[in-house]
Amino acid sequence: MDGLTLLGTWIAAILTLCILSFLYKDNPFYKFAEYLFVGISAGFWVAYQYHNLLVPNLIEPLFGSAQGKGALPLLLTEGQFDLRLLTIIAGLLGLTMLFRFIPKLAWVSRYGIAFSVGLGAGLFFVVFLQANCLAQIKGTIIPPVVITDGGVDVGSSLANSLLIIGVVSALIYFYFSKEHTGVLGGAAKLGIWFLMVSFGAAFGYTVMARISLLIGRMSFLIDDWIKGTLIALGLI
Amino acid sequence: MKFVQWLANIDRRILFLLIAASVIVPLLVPLGMPVKVTPQAEAIYEEVEALPSGSTVLVAFDYDPAAAPEVHPMGLAFLRHCFNKKHKVVIMALWPQGAQLAVSAMAEMTDEYDLEYGRDYVNLGYKAGGDIVIKSMGASIADVFPRDMAGRPTASLPLMKKISSLNDIDLIMALSAGDPGIPAWVRVANALFQKKVAGGCTAVSAPQFFPYLQTGQLLGLLGGLKGAAEYETLVERPDAATRRMDSQSIAHLVIIIFIIFANISYFILRRRPEASSGGAPGAPPPSP
Structure with a gap:
C-alpha cells in the first residue's frame, strides 16, 4: 500500500468512525462527516454529470472534440447540415427544466418534462405491459394439480395452488368496489395474511442487506485500515 | 418480571x-459455516457452464459503492466463472460509478487470468438513459457506445467486431442496485429482444425480482451477500462473501x-x- 492510498484509507476510516459514532448519540463528529459527505457528493455529481452527460451528448457533438469536428463548425464553415445539430433541440428541452428555479417562468419547464414523460410512455408502454403485467398474469395461469407420469406431483400441486390462492386473495384485498364482508371479506383477510408473509420476507431481506453493509464497513476497518497500516509499517 | x-x-x-x-x-x-446453494444461483451457474467456450457474456455493473459490499463480490465470482470457461465479456454500466467499479473488478481479474483487453473483454463504460440505452443496443451497440471507457473507438476493438447488437450477446448478467438495473434489463432485453437475463442484486431489492424469476423472465438471481457466497461456492473459489x-x-x-x-x-x-x-x-x- 503506497503512502497516498494509506492516507486515503485513514481518512475513510476516521470518517466511518465519525458516522458510526451517531449510534451512541448525535455529536459534532457525526455532523462533520455528514455535511462533508453531502457536500462532496453534490460536487462529485455535478462534475460527473457534466463530463459524462453534457460533454459526450451535447458539447462534443455540437462543438467537436479532439477526435473530430463538431456539427456547428461544420455548418458554419462548410454549410453542411449534420444530424448532430438535432441535439440542440434536446439541449433546449433540457435547459427548460432549469426554469423551475424562476417561479414566474416555472411553466416553461413543463415542455421538457412533458417531452420526457411522453417519450418514456410512448417507448415503453408496451414493454412495461408485457414484462410487468402480461408475463405475470401468464405466470399465474398454472394447473393447481400437477399430474406427471408417476401420478400427482404433490409438492408442485401444493406450490401452484398456494400461488393461485395467494394472488387471487391479495387482489381481492385491493378490490374496493364492494364491502369486504362474507366470502369477499374472508378472502380479503386471507389476502392480508399473504401480504404479511411477503412483507416479512421483504423485511428479512432488508435486515440482511443492512447487516451486509455493516459487515462491509467492519471488513474495511479491520482489513484495509488496521491490517493495511500494520503491513505498511512492516509490523506484520 | x-x-x-x-x-x-x-x-x-x-x-x-x-x-x-x-x-x-x-x-x-x-467459523467456516457452510453455504447452502439455492436453485436460483445454481441456474445461473448452469447457464454459464452450458454456454460453448468463447461465448459472449454482457455484464452490466449497475450499482454504486454503497451497494458494493453486497454486489461486488458476486460480480467477481461471476467474472471468474466466465473467464474460467473462456467466455468473452462485454462490460457496461447504467450507473455512473458502476464503470469505475468494473475497472476495479477487472484489475483483480487481470491479476488472476491471462486476459487481453479488446480480445477477451471490453469495458464500454457508463451511458445514461436506462431503458433507452438497452433498447438502442438492440439495434447497434457501437452507436450507443461509439468509444469504450478509455476513449478507444469501439469498432476498432477485435471483440466488438463480432458483436454488433444485443442479438450477438449470449447471456446478460445484470448486477443491480436498483433501477436502471435488473428491471430495465428484464423489461427491454428480455421482453423486447428475448435475451436470457440473469441478475445479481442487493438483498433489499431481491424480493421484488422473485416474480420475474418465477415467470422465467430472469433465469437466475443472486440476492445480497448470501447470493454472492453461493456463487463463490459454486465456482469453488471462496472469497470475501463466503468469509x-x-x-x-x-x-x-x-x-x-x-x-x-x-x-x-x-x-x-x-x-x-x-x-x-x-x-x-x-x-x-x-x-x-
Whole structure:
C-alpha cells in the first residue's frame, strides 16, 4: 500500500468512525462527516454529470472534440447540415427544466418534462405491459394439480395452488368496489395474511442487506485500515 | 418480571454493541459455516457452464459503492466463472460509478487470468438513459457506445467486431442496485429482444425480482451477500462473501433472538398493564 492510498484509507476510516459514532448519540463528529459527505457528493455529481452527460451528448457533438469536428463548425464553415445539430433541440428541452428555479417562468419547464414523460410512455408502454403485467398474469395461469407420469406431483400441486390462492386473495384485498364482508371479506383477510408473509420476507431481506453493509464497513476497518497500516509499517 | 421489564426497555445501544460484536468476532475468528446453494444461483451457474467456450457474456455493473459490499463480490465470482470457461465479456454500466467499479473488478481479474483487453473483454463504460440505452443496443451497440471507457473507438476493438447488437450477446448478467438495473434489463432485453437475463442484486431489492424469476423472465438471481457466497461456492473459489457470511449468520441469530425476546416481553407486559406503567421508551402502551 503506497503512502497516498494509506492516507486515503485513514481518512475513510476516521470518517466511518465519525458516522458510526451517531449510534451512541448525535455529536459534532457525526455532523462533520455528514455535511462533508453531502457536500462532496453534490460536487462529485455535478462534475460527473457534466463530463459524462453534457460533454459526450451535447458539447462534443455540437462543438467537436479532439477526435473530430463538431456539427456547428461544420455548418458554419462548410454549410453542411449534420444530424448532430438535432441535439440542440434536446439541449433546449433540457435547459427548460432549469426554469423551475424562476417561479414566474416555472411553466416553461413543463415542455421538457412533458417531452420526457411522453417519450418514456410512448417507448415503453408496451414493454412495461408485457414484462410487468402480461408475463405475470401468464405466470399465474398454472394447473393447481400437477399430474406427471408417476401420478400427482404433490409438492408442485401444493406450490401452484398456494400461488393461485395467494394472488387471487391479495387482489381481492385491493378490490374496493364492494364491502369486504362474507366470502369477499374472508378472502380479503386471507389476502392480508399473504401480504404479511411477503412483507416479512421483504423485511428479512432488508435486515440482511443492512447487516451486509455493516459487515462491509467492519471488513474495511479491520482489513484495509488496521491490517493495511500494520503491513505498511512492516509490523506484520 | 423485572427481567421482562428490563428487556422491554433495553437501551438500544446495548443492541448496537451486540450486533457489532456479532459482526466483528466472526471476521477475526472465521467459523467456516457452510453455504447452502439455492436453485436460483445454481441456474445461473448452469447457464454459464452450458454456454460453448468463447461465448459472449454482457455484464452490466449497475450499482454504486454503497451497494458494493453486497454486489461486488458476486460480480467477481461471476467474472471468474466466465473467464474460467473462456467466455468473452462485454462490460457496461447504467450507473455512473458502476464503470469505475468494473475497472476495479477487472484489475483483480487481470491479476488472476491471462486476459487481453479488446480480445477477451471490453469495458464500454457508463451511458445514461436506462431503458433507452438497452433498447438502442438492440439495434447497434457501437452507436450507443461509439468509444469504450478509455476513449478507444469501439469498432476498432477485435471483440466488438463480432458483436454488433444485443442479438450477438449470449447471456446478460445484470448486477443491480436498483433501477436502471435488473428491471430495465428484464423489461427491454428480455421482453423486447428475448435475451436470457440473469441478475445479481442487493438483498433489499431481491424480493421484488422473485416474480420475474418465477415467470422465467430472469433465469437466475443472486440476492445480497448470501447470493454472492453461493456463487463463490459454486465456482469453488471462496472469497470475501463466503468469509463475511459467518458474520451475517451470527448477526441474524442475534436479531432473531432479540425479536423473540421482544415479542415474549411484549405479550407478557400486555397481559399486565400495571407492570408497564413506567412510561419508559419501548414499553408497550397499557391496554384500553
